[in-house]
Amino acid sequence: MDAQERRLRVLDILKEGERVRGTELAKALGVSRQIIVGDVALLKAGGVPVISTPRGYYLKKEPRGYLRTLVCFHKRRRTAEELRLIISLGGMVHNVSVEHEIYGSITANLEIKNKNDVDDFIRRMKMKRAPLLSTISGGIHSHLIETKGEKEMDMVEEGLRKAGFLYEDRQVRL
Structure with a gap:
């Protein structure tokens, strides 16, 4: 062929x-x-x-739910916690984006839908000893998140806020 x-x-x-x-x-x-x-x-x-x-x-399929970009901040050791929290509250993590001083916005597709996806992502990052994209921006990054509706999205946002992951919340736990 x-x-x-x-x-x-x-x-x-x-x-x-x-x-x-x-x-x-x-x-x-x-x-x-x-x-x-x-x-x-x-x-x-x-x-x-x-x-x-x-x-x-x-x-790529058109999103079926409600989309929102949330800006987060954490150290590497809290990555799994952040992703599992989003999933547990009904969210799907489409991507991660960071701002680079030379290249501007850099985005990587994640498409994390469930606990197995989180575990696989964390395992691969450890196995490859790969740095997180957010190391470029000192831990600040954003995720495009999808939920079934606005109510579920508000729950994801509030959960991230309470856990100290939202960048707007400067009471960040490291």
Whole structure:
């Protein structure tokens, strides 16, 4: 199969709706993971709404719920606590963003929907010894959060406030 056919096959696989790791796509199509990375980049450049996460690729879907961006602050050791709190209150964490003095806003997709996603994210960060994106901004970061409705979002925001995670609350526990 030529490159164009392979990219169409990648798109067909992503249209099935499940998140797929690059290594799985590479194996299914008989190419290297790096070829898949390039194919996904070309699909994105062509306007295909492919989302890349540490847990794989998928096609972006329109949010079904209520969205709000909340600015947070904490040290690395409280990352799991913050994410688990959001999930426990009915939120989904779409991304994390920080402000960089040279590059401006830098955003990474997280797509954390449940406790298993939180545990997987924390495990991978520890295993890779990767710094959090928020180290760029001294711990200040924002999350795009989705809930079923405004009431649930208010609960997430209040929970983060009480736990000392909201940046507006300068009584931050470190």
